Amino acid sequence: MSGHTDMVLVDEKGMRIDGRTAEQHRPIKIEAGVLNNADGSAYVEIGKNKVLAAVYGPRECHPRHLQDPTKAIVQCKYNMQAFSVSDRKRPGPDRRSIEISKIISEALEKVVLTELYPRASIDVYIEILQANAGTRCAGLTAASVALADAGIPMRDIVPAIAAGKADGHVLLDLNKEEDNFGQADVPIAIVPSTDEIVLLQMDGNMTREEFDHAIEMAVGACHEVYDLQKDALKRRYSKVQKEVSGDEQ
Ligand code: ADP
Numbered sequence: 001m002s003g004h005t006d007m008v009l010v011d012e013k014g015m016r017i018d019g020r021t022a023e024q025h026r027p028i029k030i031e032a033g034v035l036n037n038a039d040g041s042a043y044v045e046i047g048k049n050k051v052l053a054a055v056y057g058p059r060e061c062h063p064r065h066l067q068d069p070t071k072a073i074v075q076c077k078y079n080m081q082a083f084s085v086s087d088r089k090r091p092g093p094d095r096r097s098i099e100i101s102k103i104i105s106e107a108l109e110k111v112v113l114t115e116l117y118p119r120a121s122i123d124v125y126i127e128i129l130q131a132n133a134g135t136r137c138a139g140l141t142a143a144s145v146a147l148a149d150a151g152i153p154m155r156d157i158v159p160a161i162a163a164g165k166a167d168g169h170v171l172l173d174l175n176k177e178e179d180n181f182g183q184a185d186v187p188i189a190i191v192p193s194t195d196e197i198v199l200l201q202m203d204g205n206m207t208r209e210e211f212d213h214a215i216e217m218a219v220g221a222c223h224e225v226y227d228l229q230k231d232a233l234k235r236r237y238s239k240v241q242k243e244v245s246g247d248e249q
Helices: 095-109 134-149 175-179 207-247
Strands: 030-032 040-046 049-060 073-080 120-130 160-166 167-172 184-189 194-201
Touching: 030 134, 030 207, 040 134, 049 134, 073 095, 073 134, 095 120, 095 134, 095 194, 120 134, 134 160, 134 184, 134 207, 160 175, 160 207, 167 207, 184 207
Parallel strands: 073 120
Antiparallel strands: 030 040, 040 049, 049 120, 160 167, 160 184, 184 194
16 A cells, blocks of 8 residues: 555546456455365455355364353454465464454454354354455455355354555555555445444545545445355355255155
8 A cells, every 4th residue: 555656557537457447346256165174164256366264163162261151252364375475475374364363253243143152162264365455355255155154143244345545546346456556445344234334444545535435335345245145155055955855866
């Protein structure tokens, strides 16, 4: 988020470097139930981002001192693989991944019915296989599908997407160049049934009007992501249903 570049990110016709208009998100693909061992899993692509989420639990909470006698905790581990970016990245946890794990756990705790499982932990693993800006949103989108796939009781599933500003334009779903050389990045996640915002961060600067416009665009796009999340779960369960009825014949 340098805000200083000679690179043209939005041309005079309002076209972005990857051919999108300001209000378009990148192509999105979501699949549920992609891993056999996990209780639930999902795979998400948003443009060039490739993200895998796996859920285990509810299960005994480790480390034990984190146990809450009144409810389960959601423990998310966001990890960006060393091969996920072309720059050299040190493998393992860093301040950024600890922060992202925390904000994703907090967003998911808003929808999971944690009070049903005192002392337990619901463990969510997010692996970024390929990164191109927007990985926390792709990770959270995948994690909520994986939680639903695991059969964890939830009030709703959480879609996430970022909006931001580059070359003076308010844009939906920034790509790597727009994120690096733009002026602001605002990832958000919502609970679609109520439009409650469960994740909101802001890196950079915008006017109040630009911020309102960014939020409005991102909330609208979250509803589109939500439809794709539900489609992925329906496809997964119609496949399971077919397998089960096939076995019975
Ligand atoms: P998000 O991926 O949620 O947008 P950031 O804004 O922190 O999170 O990162 C933007 C992008 O910058 C990432 O998606 C990734 O492409 C790149 N990036 C982040 N951290 C690193 C790193 N340590 N090394 C190389 N690239 C990175």
